[in-house]
Structures are given as C-alpha cells and as structure tokens.
Amino acid sequence: SPYSNDSSTPELEKAGLLNKTKIAEGGRKLRKNWNPSWVVLVGNSLVFFKDPKSQTPSSWKPGNSRPESSVDLRGAVVQWTNDLSSKKNVFKLRTVTGNEFLLQSETDSLIREWFNTIHSVINRLDRE
Numbered sequence: 001s002p003y004s005n006d007s008s009t010p011e012l013e014k015a016g017l018l019n020k021t022k023i024a025e026g027g028r029k030l031r032k033n034w035n036p037s038w039v040v041l042v043g044n045s046l047v048f049f050k051d052p053k054s055q056t057p058s059s060w061k062p063g064n065s066r067p068e069s070s071v072d073l074r075g076a077v078v079q080w081t082n083d084l085s086s087k088k089n090v091f092k093l094r095t096v097t098g099n100e101f102l103l104q105s106e107t108d109s110l111i112r113e114w115f116n117t118i119h120s121v122i123n124r125l126d127r128e
C-alpha cells in the first residue's frame with residue numbers, strides 16, 4: 001500500500017490538487033504559467049504530476065507513475081507571499097538549486113495544511 005512505512009516503500013505524507021507555477025530555474029526568472037498540479041509529498045520530496053485526473057491517492061504508488069517533476073525538500077525554504085502574485089493563498093517554495101515555485105489554493109485551510117506540512121518536513125530534514 002502507498003501508506004505503508006517499511007524500508008522499501010517511502011511513506012506518503014500528503015497528496016492533493018494545488019495550483020502551481022514555476023517562477024525560477026537555477027536562479028533564473030521564468031515566465032509564469034499557472035496550472036493545476038497533483039502534488040504528492042513523499043519522504044524528502046515533493047512530486048508534481050501533470051494530469052490530475054489520472055492520479056488519485058488510492059491509485060498512486062511510488063515508482064509506477066510518471067511525475068512531471070520532483071523537488072528535493074532538503075535545504076528548501078517556504079515563505080508566504082503577497083507580492084509575487086495577484087492570487088490569494090500563495091506561498092513560495094525555493095530549493096537549494098535555486099528553483100522557485102508558487103503554490104496556491106482557493107481554500108484557505110487546504111493551503112495552510114500544505115504549508116505547515118512542507119515546513120515541518122523541511123525542519124525535520126534540517127535537524128538530521
């Protein structure tokens with residue numbers, strides 16, 4: 001099961017649909033392109049899937065899907081922002097490699113949960 005926590009299967013911590021845009025790659029600014037993305041937090045990684053319809057929590061298994069991209073959360077920084085978008089409920093995620101993403105949801109409680117969960121994973125990795 002994707003929820004098992006043995007050594008061979010990373011623990012699935014959270015999965016859901018968020019609006020996402022990448023705004024920088026290796027420190028270089030990119031043009032925004034907001035899209036809904038199926039986001040999966042598993043182990044030390046945030047994994048993005050392009051097609052939300054083909055990905056559900058019950059169908060997702062580590063290794064058998066095709067992620068659009070994946071982010072290593074070790075050393076990453078999350079920060080709420082009002083300045084980088086006209087949308088509400090936006091936070092920025094920056095990786096050690098200088099990739100930057102904005103993540104957004106219209107649902108306040110949902111985006112807060114995502115922020116808090118990612119933040120706690122980053123803090124846990126910082127202490128390792």
Ligand code: I3P
Pocket residue numbers: 031032034084085086087
């Ligand atoms: C962008 C698009 C984005 C918007 C961005 C615009 O225009 O409207 O949704 O970001 O604003 O430039 P285009 O589609 O022509 O690229 P937000 O929705 O996050 O505000 P920005 O340039 O102020 O970032």
